[in-house]
Amino acid sequence: MGMRLRDVPTRLATGAYILHSGITKLKAGPELAAGLHASAAGAYPVLKDIPPQKFVRALAVTEIAVGSLLLAPFIPTAVAAVVLTGFSSGLVGMYLRTPALRKPGSIWPSQAGTAISKDSWMLGIGLGMLIGAAERRR
Template identity: 40%
Template sequence: MRLSNAILRGISGAYILQSGLGKKDLPVEAYEGLQAMAATGVPQLKEWDAKTFGQALWISETALGAALLTPFVSKRLAGLALTAFSAGMLTMYFNNDSMTQDDGIRPTHEGTPLSKDVWLAAIGLSLVFQPKD
């Protein structure tokens, strides 16, 4: 693995792994809040049970973080997974009017934490489109 790939995968993978593990034992009320936010991007998530949503969320984030940190997972597969994850996060950003300014792109103060997921999308696409080693 190239050093540049290790840096891209290591930083984003460690961040996402920690985020997923941090959601493991949250109370149902916290899962309900996360679910409501996620449903602004993917409305079908409203239909899930909050505990099931929370479990799926922490497991999928943890799995994504682990895949990014595991060297034998191809960079393209890891990049596709990271791109899909960040696209899901960005749907919440773009579909929630309070997160963007009047132009629909620049973040408001409330939208800044989600707008940063554009960097995860860039990392994912970088891994996907790098030439073969």
């Protein structure tokens, strides 16, 4: 089973967004790399030992792979949904683990968290595609 016509808009929009983000990160300078690394390592301490430039390169390659997979029409939606859900879960986890990204005592984003709060939409899209794929199997 490949991709249904109804899956095209969400896969196209989400895939293009993630692919562009990854391509942009390939050009990240030392300051941006340090900032992205510090944010990620603050939420996931296991990342602290990875040098910032290496971390951002790995993140960029991951985003390019996820975005490309979503855009590839021959990849079944169930596979694309699992990858998108896993990827966006990590980003939502970072949002939830970083208090400065949320208003005090709330799940709603602070001004600093607005940009990353969009990752919750990607998680919703991934889960929606998973549910759609499961319904098709029944």
